[in-house]
Amino acid sequence: MTSNESQTDPVRPHVSRRRMLLGVAGVAAAAVTVGGIGWWARRDADTGHRVWSRTGTGSRVALSATPQSDVYVADFDGTVRALDPRTGTPRWSVEVASRNPADSNFGWPIAAGDGLVCVTTDSHVHALDAASGAVRWAVPAPEGYLSGWTDGPTVGGDVFVICDGRVHSYDAATGEARWAGPLEAACGPAVAGGTVYLAAPAGGISALDAKTCERRWEQPAVGKLVDRPVVHEGVLYLSTSAASAPTASATSASTGAASTVSALDAATGRVLWQRDDLGHPGVHPAPVADGTLCLLDNDRVIAVEASTGRSRWTSSVPDGLGRGMNTMAVADGWVYVALNDGRLHTLDLATGRLQWQDDPAKFGTEYTGLSLTAFGGVAYRGSRAGLYAAGIPAA
Numbered sequence: 001m002t003s004n005e006s007q008t009d010p011v012r013p014h015v016s017r018r019r020m021l022l023g024v025a026g027v028a029a030a031a032v033t034v035g036g037i038g039w040w041a042r043r044d045a046d047t048g049h050r051v052w053s054r055t056g057t058g059s060r061v062a063l064s065a066t067p068q069s070d071v072y073v074a075d076f077d078g079t080v081r082a083l084d085p086r087t088g089t090p091r092w093s094v095e096v097a098s099r100n101p102a103d104s105n106f107g108w109p110i111a112a113g114d115g116l117v118c119v120t121t122d123s124h125v126h127a128l129d130a131a132s133g134a135v136r137w138a139v140p141a142p143e144g145y146l147s148g149w150t151d152g153p154t155v156g157g158d159v160f161v162i163c164d165g166r167v168h169s170y171d172a173a174t175g176e177a178r179w180a181g182p183l184e185a186a187c188g189p190a191v192a193g194g195t196v197y198l199a200a201p202a203g204g205i206s207a208l209d210a211k212t213c214e215r216r217w218e219q220p221a222v223g224k225l226v227d228r229p230v231v232h233e234g235v236l237y238l239s240t241s242a243a244s245a246p247t248a249s250a251t252s253a254s255t256g257a258a259s260t261v262s263a264l265d266a267a268t269g270r271v272l273w274q275r276d277d278l279g280h281p282g283v284h285p286a287p288v289a290d291g292t293l294c295l296l297d298n299d300r301v302i303a304v305e306a307s308t309g310r311s312r313w314t315s316s317v318p319d320g321l322g323r324g325m326n327t328m329a330v331a332d333g334w335v336y337v338a339l340n341d342g343r344l345h346t347l348d349l350a351t352g353r354l355q356w357q358d359d360p361a362k363f364g365t366e367y368t369g370l371s372l373t374a375f376g377g378v379a380y381r382g383s384r385a386g387l388y389a390a391g392i393p394a395a
């Protein structure tokens with residue numbers, strides 16, 4: 001290149017890094033301002049799809065164990081509602097009796113199944129008709145109620161709740177008290193096939209006849225449960241903080257720093273497989289889907305073959321920016337992880353690969369008390385900030 005050629009080149013102005021970043025931020029802010037609420041609808045497919053949202057009062061959310069046409073929520077204002085899952089429009093709304101609705105913390109515990117929506121408040125156990133919201137029955141909380149329900153209700157033939165450290169059984173049709181379990185309970189029970197599976201605070205699990213409370217079997221060779229058991233096709237899946245007597249089928253020696261995940265024969269309590277290398281203390285199981293058991297371990301999702309315990313995949317998810325814990329739901333070939341700051345990550349159940357994520361513009365930093373369920377390609381997430389549905393609805 002000659003000197004004359006270099007003199008004819010245009011002179012490029014110098015732009016500082018600070019000015020460039022400010023300019024980019026200004027353009028982004030203008031785009032958000034102009035876009036307004038329609039921003040959610042114009043996002044790329046790989047960032048998720050906001051189906052609808054309800055802001056204002058926060059919610060706990062539940063689906064029926066045999067999914068019906070509605071989503072049921074217990075709002076923080078003490079109101080129970082059935083919502084259209086496609087639009088979020090209320091189908092019915094009922095205020096449930098309580099001493100002080102403001103004490104509902106993160107919404108009253110709620111469960112649905114067998115045509116009922118059950119809610120436990122600080123004063124009553126309520127059973128509502130799932131189709132109409134009509135009150136089927138409401139009975140006072142068990143005597144000895146002190147500081148709150150240990151866990152939410154369970155609906156399965158009858159209604160089971162934990163209060164004053166014990167399981168209480170109520171006739172689903174009338175609300176008549178059937179029995180109060182002789183054992184203290186560490187968490188909510190699992191119910192299947194006329195059997196109640198109950199974990200003791202110090203460790204071990206028992207199977208009780210759902211109608212009579214007669215003990216069918218006891219398995220002491222599992223530690224303290226960190227979440228309620230999961231029952232699927234005659235197998236009971238447990239996550240415990242320690243194992244008192246690991247079986248020979250354990251895949252690694254216990255280090256004292258991991259959860260123990262066990263699969264038991266639901267009819268006998270016999271240990272089918274057991275692993276103690278799958279996560280830190282406190283790993284949480286989700287209902288089995290497509291032969292896969294998923295476990296949430298803080299910032300990891302671990303998938304194992306439900307029949308053998310063999311590893312399938314492990315995927316990382318963000319830890320979140322708020323206080324509290326992430327939570328997980330599995331349905332229709334997807335694994336949904338709701339982060340404690342409002343974000344939602346969706347993984348492919350078969351591979352663990354991230355499929356899409358939902359990132360609200362404003363992340364929360366307070367304790368969020370998450371509630372999450374999923375059905376038909378959509379996740380329904382409730383928290384202190386409200387309720388939203390995100391996903392790709394099934395056709």
